Amino acid sequence: MSGKPVLHYVSVRGRMEPVKWLLAAAGVEFEERILKTKDDLQKLRTDGCLLFQQVPMVEIDGMKMVQTRAILNYIAGKYNLYGKDLKERALIDMYVGGTDDLMGFLLSFPFLSAEDKVKQCAFVVQKATSRYFPAYEKVLKDHGQDFLVGNRLSWADIHLLEAILMLEEKKSDALSGFPLLQAFKKRISSIPTIKKFLAPGSKRKPISDDKYVETVRRVLRM
Numbered sequence: 001m002s003g004k005p006v007l008h009y010v011s012v013r014g015r016m017e018p019v020k021w022l023l024a025a026a027g028v029e030f031e032e033r034i035l036k037t038k039d040d041l042q043k044l045r046t047d048g049c050l051l052f053q054q055v056p057m058v059e060i061d062g063m064k065m066v067q068t069r070a071i072l073n074y075i076a077g078k079y080n081l082y083g084k085d086l087k088e089r090a091l092i093d094m095y096v097g098g099t100d101d102l103m104g105f106l107l108s109f110p111f112l113s114a115e116d117k118v119k120q121c122a123f124v125v126q127k128a129t130s131r132y133f134p135a136y137e138k139v140l141k142d143h144g145q146d147f148l149v150g151n152r153l154s155w156a157d158i159h160l161l162e163a164i165l166m167l168e169e170k171k172s173d174a175l176s177g178f179p180l181l182q183a184f185k186k187r188i189s190s191i192p193t194i195k196k197f198l199a200p201g202s203k204r205k206p207i208s209d210d211k212y213v214e215t216v217r218r219v220l221r222m
């Protein structure tokens with residue numbers, strides 16, 4: 001029987017954060033191995049753990065998985081967060097694709113200059129409130145259920161909540177004008193496993209500060 005998943009990454013949210021969200025929502029305990037130096041990364045490379053010499057890498061079920069999308073697909077499927085059939089999975093992939101694009105605009109945010117952060121913030125908020133949030137508001141309205149797909153929690157719900165919270169860190173009233181998303185946020189945040197992940201002391205990464213960014217740059221030679 002394999003032990004807990006082991007997540008290898010640097011100490012910022014970056015590409016690993018959605019993996020933590022998914023495991024936490026599924027109630028799955030995991031371990032973190034934070035890369036602090038170039039040598040930490042080089043050791044994983046030398047030991048042949050990184051297929052493309054990159055992280056994230058997740059040790060799970062005897063595999064050393066890389067490529068974030070592959071990791072997320074595997075975890076969603078394994079913990080029944082990927083719909084009940086091909087059509088539900090197609091919808092989940094569509095919705096996750098949208099939140100992936102939206103959060104992708106924030107991926108390199110910690111590495112931007114102060115001036116570019118202001119510009120990028122305005123850009124992401126504009127995209128969220130004019131393109132992505134209206135789309136999810138309509139999905140919730142048309143679907144008429146508590147969740148985005150079917151009538152149970154899926155990866156799409158977890159990923160949308162993560163995106164909403166990240167946007168609210170940039171603009172606290174980002175959801176004003178989206179009443180169904182406001183209710184959705186409350187509903188999904190109160191799911192016990194997610195509520196626990198949102199509570200202090202969880203493995204959820206805080207907003208990256210300059211200290212973290214310097215470490216990441218050092219480790220990844222960015």
Ligand SMILES: N[C@@H](CCC(=O)N[C@@H](CS[C@H](CC=O)c1ccccc1)C(=O)NCC(=O)O)C(=O)O
Nearest residue numbers: 012014015053054055056066067068069107108220
């Ligand atoms: N397709 C793959 C891509 C994986 C990937 O780009 N890994 C990177 C670190 S993550 C990234 C670093 C800057 O882009 C970051 C780190 C912090 C915040 C945001 C992004 C890496 O290992 N860079 C070393 C190298 O490429 O030699 C996947 O989806 O998993």
